[in-house]
Amino acid sequence: MQVYTKILIGMAVGAVLGLTLGPNSSLLEHDRYSYRNAASAELYLDRIDETTRLELPAVPLDFTVEETVREGVLDETGLVVEVDAWVRVSFSITEKLALLDDEGALRKRLGKRTGDPVVAWLKLNQIRLEGGGIQTTPQPISGLGDDIIAFISPVGDVFMRLIKMVIVPLVFASLLVGVASLGDVRKLGRMGGKTLGLYLMTTAVAVTIGLSVAHLVQPGDFIDKADRAALVAQFAGDASSKASAAAGAPSTLDNILSIIPLNPIESLSSGNMLQIIFFAVVLGIALTMLGQGEGQPVVRFFDRIQQAMIVVIHMVMAIAPYGVAALVAEVVGTSGFSVLKALLVYGLAVLLGLTLHAGLVYGGLVVVKARLKWLDFMRAIRPAQLIAFSTSSSSAALPVSMECAEQNLGVSNATSSFVLPLGSTVNMDGTALYQGVAAIFIAQVFQMDLTLADQLSIVLAATMASVGAAGVPGAGMVTLAMVLTASGIPQVGLALILGMDRLLDMFRTAVNVTGDLAVTSVMAVSEGEKLEVLSTAADQADPERGFEHRLDKEEHPVEPD
Numbered sequence: 292m293q294v295y296t297k298i299l300i301g302m303a304v305g306a307v308l309g310l311t312l313g314p315n316s317s318l319l320e321h322d323r324y325s326y327r328n329a330a331s332a333e334l335y336l337d338r339i340d341e342t343t344r345l346e347l348p349a350v351p352l353d354f355t356v357e358e359t360v361r362e363g364v365l366d367e368t369g370l371v372v373e374v375d376a377w378v379r380v381s382f383s384i385t386e387k388l389a390l391l392d393d394e395g396a397l398r399k400r401l402g403k404r405t406g407d408p409v410v411a412w413l414k415l416n417q418i419r420l421e422g423g424g425i426q427t428t429p430q431p432i433s434g435l436g437d438d439i440i441a442f443i444s445p446v447g448d449v450f451m452r453l454i455k456m457v458i459v460p461l462v463f464a465s466l467l468v469g470v471a472s473l474g475d476v477r478k479l480g481r482m483g484g485k486t487l488g489l490y491l492m493t494t495a496v497a498v499t500i501g502l503s504v505a506h507l508v509q510p511g512d513f514i515d516k517a518d519r520a521a522l523v524a525q526f527a528g529d530a531s532s533k534a535s536a537a538a539g540a541p542s543t544l545d546n547i548l549s550i551i552p553l554n555p556i557e558s559l560s561s562g563n564m565l566q567i568i569f570f571a572v573v574l575g576i577a578l579t580m581l582g583q584g585e586g587q588p589v590v591r592f593f594d595r596i597q598q599a600m601i602v603v604i605h606m607v608m609a610i611a612p613y614g615v616a617a618l619v620a621e622v623v624g625t626s627g628f629s630v631l632k633a634l635l636v637y638g639l640a641v642l643l644g645l646t647l648h649a650g651l652v653y654g655g656l657v658v659v660k661a662r663l664k665w666l667d668f669m670r671a672i673r674p675a676q677l678i679a680f681s682t683s684s685s686s687a688a689l690p691v692s693m694e695c696a697e698q699n700l701g702v703s704n705a706t707s708s709f710v711l712p713l714g715s716t717v718n719m720d721g722t723a724l725y726q727g728v729a730a731i732f733i734a735q736v737f738q739m740d741l742t743l744a745d746q747l748s749i750v751l752a753a754t755m756a757s758v759g760a761a762g763v764p765g766a767g768m769v770t771l772a773m774v775l776t777a778s779g780i781p782q783v784g785l786a787l788i789l790g791m792d793r794l795l796d797m798f799r800t801a802v803n804v805t806g807d808l809a810v811t812s813v814m815a816v817s818e819g820e821k822l823e824v825l826s827t828a829a830d831q832a833d834p835e836r837g838f839e840h841r842l843d844k845e846e847h848p849v850e851p852d
């Protein structure tokens with residue numbers, strides 16, 4: 292069975308696991324309350340005594356249910372319905388937790404050490420939904436489901452860590468070797484300029500598609516006041532932390548300056564991709580200028596490092612199906628269904644935009660410029676897309692993208708090792724497109740009219756933000772805060788879309804990586820390379836190519852001299 296088939300099966304198994312055994316599963320008893328926005332949790336020492344209100348910091352907290360008290364409320368038809376109103380809950384005190392009264396004075400010391408249990412009354416807020424029904428905040432979840440996901444998630448972490456382990460040595464080594472073998476600074480400059488130009492252009496088009504889709508679908512009209520209140524109540528704490536993270540981000544000029552590393556070793560150890568790329572290019576050029584073959588031993592050394600890293604990637608891909616299953620189970624299991632229902636139209640608008648962008652823009656580039664068949668191209672890059680989807684990280688998908696480009700598309704190592712690492716940090720079309728849809732959606736919900744100038748500033752800000760964002764899960768949400776500020780849309784709007792963000796992140800990251808690979812093929816062809824998609828038959832016949840069989844090779848022990 293081919294690697295991507297196994298990964299697909301892993302994803303399906305993970306999704307089923309997450310849905311049936313995750314914290315939001317409807318099959319398991321919901322016996323715990325999870326507060327993502329603890330600042331607005333109403334917690335009392337004594338249910339009858341309002342003065343015993345405790346204040347909690349904005350850290351996510353889990354409360355275990357000890358006892359539930361129900362009260363009658365009127366539903367929309369005037370009938371009395373019983374709902375959970377109060378729960379006696381227990382939770383562990385954490386270091387950050389200060390329990391204060393209304394005046395801000397320490398009312399009672401509850402527990403002395405971190406980890407000490409506290410018992411208090413949690414007030415449940417019932418928000419009446421306009422479409423009928425009542426929604427409780429915070430949302431009840433299954434404690435068992437939470438534990439099951441916590442048990443599974445290390446498998447995903449092992450996979451993520453293994454794949455990330457390869458990124459820095461692989462990128463540095465292959466870029467250095469690529470540049471050194473090019474041996475022509477002018478060619479490098481031309482390639483760099485063209486690559487960046489293509490990346491920025493596709494990104495600007497992506498935001499524009501996002502804005503158009505949002506205007507066409509009008510997802511903001513599908514969310515009512517009650518849903519809006521419920522979402523804001525649930526996610527306001529998280530939203531403000533994203534907004535403050537964005538406020539701390541450096542300016543564009545600082546971003547550009549910071550590409551030049553002060554200490555390359557530090558860049559390597561902290562994994563700062565743009566700095567690593569910069570230094571590898573400079574060192575690669577310098578090695579070619581050492582004179583007659585002088586740089587050869589160093590280049591050969593890094594060439595072997597690069598080849599060894601590729602073997603490591605093949606080993607890691609062998610456990611990919613399990614890792615992917617765990618990652619998907621975690622995301623699917625922890626995303627609540629109520630959020631999905633409220634944001635369904637918005638989510639579909641993002642997906643529609645992503646599909647259009649991939650089909651029209653990448654389809655056009657790949658068919659017209661790279662002269663490849665669209666379906667062949669998509670088949671060749673499937674492993675990279677699946678890893679991007681399940682890890683929500685372009686950086687994590689990078690080693691696999693490079694493998695796909697070289698082995699499955701026939702792109703030269705020199706091109707792929709220059710264009711792809713750059714793309715994984717600089718080019719995020721899916722992210723930019725989603726930011727366009729999100730900005731318009733939030734503006735629609737808050738009934739703001741955006742002028743053409745506002746929308747142009749969204750295009751500009753989202754294009755810039757996609758350059759600055761790191762290829763890690765959730766990065767696009769932080770830079771969205773900057774995009775919103777640039778166009779004067781209230782940042783509290785982030786709370787509206789946060790619940791759905793992690794799921795959409797998977798799709799937009801897959802598009803980000805598809806964009807990197809589409810541009811890589813175009814660059815390869817424009818540099819005179821002849822691309823050839825690896826067929827399944829050729830893949831199976833030649834153990835040296837493709838993801839399969841590579842590990843079947845014989846080992847050659849390296850004897851010290």
Ligand code: ASP
Binds near residue numbers: 683
């Ligand atoms: N997760 C995305 C990536 O790595 C970035 C984002 O949109 O959050 O490409």
